[in-house]
Amino acid sequence: MWGLITVLLFNLQIGMGATTASPSTDDNIEAHTQKENLGENNLAYKWGKLALDATANDTDRFKPRPTVSSRFLGLIFTAVFDAWSRYDEKAIPVYMQDINRRPLDEQNLNNKQIAISYAAFRAMNEYYYTDEAIFREFMVELGLDPDDTSLDPATPIGIGNLAAKAVIEARHKDGANQYGEEEGSNGEAYFDYMGYKPVNSAEENIDLNRWQSKYFSDGNGGQYVPDCLTPYWHKVEPVGLQSADQFRPGPPPMVGSAQLEEEVKEVVELQANLTDKQRALVEFMRDGPQSVQQAGHWLKFAQEVSIRDQHNLDKDVKMYFYNQITAMDAFIACWDSKMFYDYARPYALVHEFFKDKEINGWGGPEKGMIKMKGQDWRPYSPSTFLCPPFPGYVSGHSAISGACGEALKLFTGSDEFGSEVKLIPGILTEPDRLGEEVTIEFPTFSGAAEMAGLSRVLGGYHIQADNIAGLELGRKVARENWIFFKKHIGEPVINQHKSLSNN
Secondary structure, eight states: OOSOOOOOHHHHOOOOOSOOSSOOHHHHHHTTOSSOOOGGGSHHHHHHHHHHHHHHHHHHHHOOOHHHHHHHHHHHHHHHHHHHHTTSSSOOOSSOOSOOOOOGGGOSHHHHHHHHHHHHHHHHHHHSGGGHHHHHHHHHHTTOOTTOOOOOTTSHHHHHHHHHHHHHHHTTTSSSOTTSOSTTOOSSTTOOTTOOOOSBOSSOOSOTTBOBOOOEEOSSSOEEOOOOSOTTGGGSOOSSSSOTTTTOOOOOOOTTOHHHHHHHHHHHHHHHTOOHHHHHHHHHHHOOTTOOHHHHHHHHHHHHHHHHHTOOHHHHHHHHHHHHHHHHHHHHHHHHHHHHHOBOOHHHHHHHHTTTOEEEEEOOTTTOEEEEEGGGOOOSSOGGGOSOSSOOSSOHHHHHHHHHHHHHHHHHTSOEEEEEEEEOTTTTTOTTSOOOOEEEEEEEHHHHHHHHHHHHHHTTSOOHHHHHHHHHHHHHHHHHHHHHHHHHTTOOOOOHHHHHTTO
16 A cells, blocks of 8 residues: 555546547546546546655655655645635635636536646646656546646636646745755755755764764765755745744753753664564655655545545545645744754764663664664664754654644544554565564554654654654644635634544
């Protein structure tokens, strides 16, 4: 269920119907929407699945960049939502302005499908441009002309194109530096235009409270020190939040505090006693090759909900929109905390706290758990990606999982999830030391978020302070974005998270 998502376009078809020499757009789609498709068969779900495949491809081509991926997914589903909103009785678009809602007799499934398809196609071409051929092929299989660039607001094609255009233009200079145009940039996409320089070098740690980068293997016998990933991301404009620092947490525990000493000790002890199920959880949440990053991981969870609850197109459009703008904003808020505190990770803290002391820890794929000196300790992670290359506080996995778990709880009206996954422990980290297959269960959304956060402590990437503050930050983002979401679907805001807190 959670491996490589292979998009088989014949499985993504909504059906081609009786063949004719040149079927019209309306004939080709409308013939298959007399009975509305639900769950994995609705068209919003299928575009979501294609977006996940494109995210995995993007990771392979450009290396993991979870902040960037979250923005892509957030904006793609905003474009889809904006296009859909013109065929809904109450919904209000986010970026598409001065385009009238279509009359009631046009608010049908056929027009919605056409509009969201053009919006998704144009937005995905913008953000996942290397996969345009896949998107074009899917459009053709839907009976839609990928070269139709009409901007006629009286047609679903025009509305779809206009929705994507509005999102792309509105976010052109939102601080992400997608085009390398921000002041201080060099023309390279996502270049650090703020010029962040860590206090500590990979060779010398002069301030243990601050982040230190570490050497990675290049996979070919060499080493390199990765740059900090998008250190300016707190400058990116949120979608639903008022500002990146709206919910900035208080400071993490500092060197010299009993709390930090205990939490670093906890990381060492947890790693030394990793069970097979814990190893599998670390790997599952780390997401391995063909990763869709944290935003994509929670889009996968959302798609499970769509199948479980048999969503129609309307419900999936709304769920993906809320879920993914919340992931996007959670990354922005998380990076505000990361760059404001510029805080250390266990990798450096363990080396200092346990220097020249004998401890038990993971010696690497060929060694398993061994006795070692504290300065030789490492996270449970491949040498090619030893530790995320950016500051620790707060944990990104915790913040995004806290946000998206809370968002799914609010959207569905219940914390019940009921997902599970079967995994082989060690397969992504130490393939010569595999464990027996385990089953990891996620009975609730909150529990899934907490397990994601805990996995980062188990893996040695974070201390508990990073995790706990991250979960709370994410949940605050989701609750704030719930207000934004309800406004845009044209419904009154009910303080729903309080009524669900005891579930």
